[in-house]
Amino acid sequence: MAKQNLNKFTDLVWTVTEEGIYKDDLSLDFHSFVLIISGEMKIIQADKAYTFGAENVLLFPRNQISAVIKQPKDGRPYKAIVFGLTVERLKSFYTKEKPNLSVAPDSSVRILGDQPLLKSFFSSILPYFELEQNLPESIAQLKFEEAISILRFIEPNIDSVLADFSEPGKINLVDFMEKHYKFNMPLEKFAYLSGRSLSTFIRDFKKAFQVTPQRWLTKKRLELAHFQLSKKGRKAGDIYLEIGFENLSHFSFAFKKQFGYSPSEL
Template identity: 45%
Template sequence: MTDLKTNPSRIAYSCYYARTRDGEQFVQEHVFSYQVTGRLTLSNADKTYVFNEGDLRLIRRNQLVKFIKEPLNDGVFKTISVYLDQEVLKSFSLEYGYQAETGGNTGEAVLKLKTAPLCKSFLDSLLPYVQGDQLINEDLQRLKQREAIMVLLQAQPELKNVLFDFREPGKIDLEEFMNRNFHFNVQLKRFAYLTGRSLATFKRDFEHIFHTSPSRWLLQRRLQEAHFLIREKGKAPSDVYLETGFEDLSHFSFAFKKMYGVAPSRLVS
């Protein structure tokens, strides 16, 4: 899994031709995006979100998501995105006095934004910056980030409760979280952070609840889910291994055979 976060360019352009791509990411910072062409499907532990041509979205920070990028009829998948990191948001908050209202923040991981010509025009205006090979000047990137915040607040003022909520994840029910998110291939320190724990506390709490180590439990739980999807749902091993949190097919097949005594390709439905 890779992190979707502030990178050398805070303005990103994705363009794929002909074939569908899928995978998963940890979304570390808020991402404001416009679906130029094609279809994007995002899924977390609770919900699936589908975005088609012309749709606007805000992906909230600290989210585990799986994605499918589909070029569709014209054979092209295009998105334009602006990463809104905590540094620029805190600076904006101090300068303009914006604060999140207590209890006003929605729990949705991904927000489908209202159709707003202002937002669309702003994101369209970014295309010349990202379609070439030249890296955008740092100061200009910061300026465009601030413009994105202003555009979002103009279009949907209630988004201040998302953008200016600077709280870190609080301590949550570990058993429930792991049973809902075991299929994401992230390091233990990421699971610890998202459940509001240090890594040491996470391991201690985990072994107290599940009576085994996190690594061993994750392997067994993912293999159980894979077995169910192949045997009961008729899915192919080549589709299942990524879906259940394995990095590659060979490691998945080896672990599956070791646990069940038969290769996943030979499992009879």
């Protein structure tokens, strides 16, 4: 499990350390401004994949369903600083600053490159983890505004993402689930991102697929696993995380229950 070191102002900044391989399927409700100190992070989305290493700085937009795999590299653990850009603080910022909305929102993960301002910003954050008292709100607000100012300087069109406060609208459920079934997300999150309440999501799902979401998700993931094992020659230990299972034993049990033989028999 991820080891997180939180400063006293936890809605803004924390560090994450992984000594081994760690995978999580998530969709955050805030933008993540991240510096990777060591190790490697892979972000897998429905139609894109990214790999980041030491000294990479990225902006990870909110409400994006992703599988995130963190692992050591070159003998060093995965370690990163994460600065959270919450909707509440962004709304407050843009009441004072007029956003540049000349381009459409682009939810792609952004690699921010080698910029002196980025290095300076993240270096200034590290001492916060040594504090024994609360970080004053006045300082927290200054650092937040500094983060936004740097992002706006580096990416002139970033306002189209940061100042987009819209909530997910109701979309085609079949298309949405066919794209995202591999991600091990709570049904509540699937419902929200498809623009539905949980009860409406379950009702619409049963109408569209003639089965409960849990049964359909398990069946789809196992069918994908069978294809990867039998046609692509991959091994169970290499794919179970990618297709939405939390551990190898659970995957092997479910696979044998579905097909009548274990993954290793393929």
